[in-house]
Amino acid sequence: MGESFDMVTKCMSFTLNEQFMEKFVEPGNHNSGIDLLRTYLWRCQFLLPFVSLGLMCFGALIGLSACICRSLYPTIATGILHLLAGLCTLGSVSCYVAGIELLHQKLELPENVSGEFGWSFCLACVSAPLQFMASALFIWAAHTNRKEYTLMKAYRVA
Secondary structure (H helix, E strand, O other): OOOOOOOOOOOOOOOHHHHOOOOEOOOOOOOOOEOHHHHHHHHHHHHHHHHHHHHHHHHHHHHHHHHHHOOOHHHHHHHHHHHHHHHHHHHHHHHHHHHHHHHHHHOOOOOOOOOOOOHHHHHHHHHHHHHHHHHHHHHHHHHHHHHHHHHHHHHHHO
16 A cells, blocks of 8 residues: 655744755755755845845935935936836846746645745736836936926026
């Protein structure tokens, strides 16, 4: 008679140090060597959202200073920071997908587990294009206002 193995799924939380531990070629086998690709994909998908958040907050501060100073150049900087934040978000989503695909090549999913992306993944996928659109709007607004400002300045001189 064949033996029946019941798999138990258990949720665990990891500390910050455990998030940055090396991933192994054979998951769970510490003697199989370090899988550098999976290790750095995991680290990037963990760090890039924080970089994106920092860029967005810094962009908000620069945008606020642009409103206070009534200057156009901080608006361009805000647009560039939003562009970089969007790239970080897109990079994080890409690293997550690539890391999960590499893991699924090494391990098969248990029978009762579905390998679907959740709502937070979908939110990140929507967030990156929105950051790109915000960047384009900031840069477009700065460019448009610069032309109008130059025309207004020429009118005053005449």
